[in-house]
Amino acid sequence: MNQPVLKVVSITKRFGATVALSHLDLDIHAGEVVALMGANGAGKSTLVKIVSGVYGPDSGSLSLRGEPFAPSSPQHAKRLGVATVHQSIADAVVPTLSIADNLLLDRLCDGASAWRATPAARVDAARPLAQRVGLDMDLSAPLHTLSLAGQQLVTLARALAGNPSLLILDEPTASLSAPEAERLFALIERLRADGAAILLVSHRLGDLRRIADRVSVMRDGRIVADLRAPINFDAAIETMIGHALPADRTALRPGSASGNALFSVRGLKSTPTSIPFDFDLEEGEIVAMAGPVGGGKSRLARVIFGEARAVEGDMQLIGKPWRPRSPADAIRAGVYLAGEDRWRSSLFPDSVPFASIAGTLSFPFLSRWYRRGFVRRETECSAARDAIAAFGVRCTGPDDRLSRLSGGNQQKVVLARWHTEPAKLLLLDEPFQGVDAGARADIVALLRKHAAGRATLVFVSDLEEAFEIADRVVHFDRGTTLDRPAPADSISSVALPPS
Ligand SMILES: Nc1ncnc2c1ncn2[C@@H]1O[C@H](COP(=O)(O)OP(=O)(O)OP(=O)(O)O)[C@@H](O)[C@H]1O
Ligand SMILES: [Mg+2]
Known part of the structure; x- marks a missing residue:
């Protein structure tokens, strides 16, 4: 029975x-x-x-x-x-x-x-x-x-x-x-x-x-x-x-903003139907754009990264107009995006030779690292070793194929990739997908440690994650910010932090 x-x-x-x-x-x-x-x-x-x-x-x-x-x-x-x-x-x-x-x-x-x-x-x-x-x-x-x-x-x-x-x-x-x-x-x-x-x-x-x-x-x-x-x-x-999480981990920690504008948008309309919005980000800040899945966060991330076009509006990066024509433009300017769908946007099929941890980390920076056509193995491997240690990637070494890592460890490699070279504006779309609670706390600590000198914009659908990572949380839905009075139902669909 x-x-x-x-x-x-x-x-x-x-x-x-x-x-x-x-x-x-x-x-x-x-x-x-x-x-x-x-x-x-x-x-x-x-x-x-x-x-x-x-x-x-x-x-x-x-x-x-x-x-x-x-x-x-x-x-x-x-x-x-x-x-x-x-x-x-x-x-x-x-x-x-x-x-x-x-x-x-x-x-x-x-x-x-x-x-x-x-x-x-x-x-x-x-x-x-x-x-x-x-x-x-x-x-x-x-x-x-x-x-x-x-x-x-x-x-x-x-x-x-x-x-x-x-x-x-x-x-x-x-x-x-x-x-x-x-x-x-x-x-x-x-x-x-x-x-x-x-x-x-x-x-x-x-x-x-x-x-x-x-x-x-x-x-x-x-x-x-x-x-x-x-x-x-x-x-x-x-x-x-194996240990408790810090008790204050979901407290916002304002005060890291430097007062220097790093990135701003004016009258940005990311889709034909969205309401234009303004937004400012200061150097040193970590801001979470929090809102439901399907609310247009990834689209905004891709617009800033030069992978999609806005319908209208202007963007500025460090006092200059920001109009990237491609992700390559963005990467050259220090604007990096860790995309939401790691299998499609960041990882290589297993069959390509650089589908290793080291190859994945170095790929966006090849033109910097391999200037004269030389494969700088040492640069690549030492960057990979640093990243593995900093992000606690569970693996056997820099040459491990990504496909052999567990899902959460693949995600750590994707995040580590965008820490191998200094960023001006770091865009992270759903960075904690499949990352365990302990690793998430470690990654948040790491993002905070490197927050100075750049701005970090994190797109999340889980409010608990937003509060854990950010100095400031901006509600975003239907392609626009909701800091103005918002339709009540648009916020209620965001997951609430635990009581
Ligand atoms: N095909 C494989 N070849 C080699 N090692 C593997 C393979 N699949 C899993 N592993 C290793 O086995 C261990 C367990 O991995 P598994 O994917 O089961 O973890 P998980 O608990 O599902 O993690 P996550 O929460 O990150 O998804 C890891 O060390 C991983 O690197
Ligand atoms: Mg798994």
């Missing part, structure tokens, strides 16, 4: 010298949402990949509803009732196929017959899946026309298609807006009520507070604590990172 849906017994998994999982045990029962918390590199995604049939374990065993469970592939796991939404969306979708075909990908991979249906029939077959997650659009469009949040919903809809008995979600809300995340939680609640078991990996405490029945804390490849309601999340974080 009380047999768990999933039972993991003493699983070990090594990657070369790295022990990712070490004699890990875990049970998940029907009708239960188990949250897995752990620092970046603790082994969460490795566990997810073993349960979902991506890798086999080196030793140990799994059982599903009492039967031995050794899936030979993700499709096999899915047929047995285990559906997974992985952390890296890029690995789970085919950008050139239609949204409908991406929704039906499992069926299309399973048997050739599904391909024989006409594109229109495939759109019809995909529509109920899309509706379940509230994806309301033309499903015949190619997937790459969707926002990151839309793509995430596609992977979710696909996972839910087979009514799984075990649903695994690895950082599912990273790019979802508050209403989209709420819809996901409602779906999870329904599945839980229907007796499914759910394993949720998330660094967002708000998610875990909202939905977790039980929290399993992972450290160095094993479960070190199992907490039941009422769950003490401070204790969970302390167990996970």
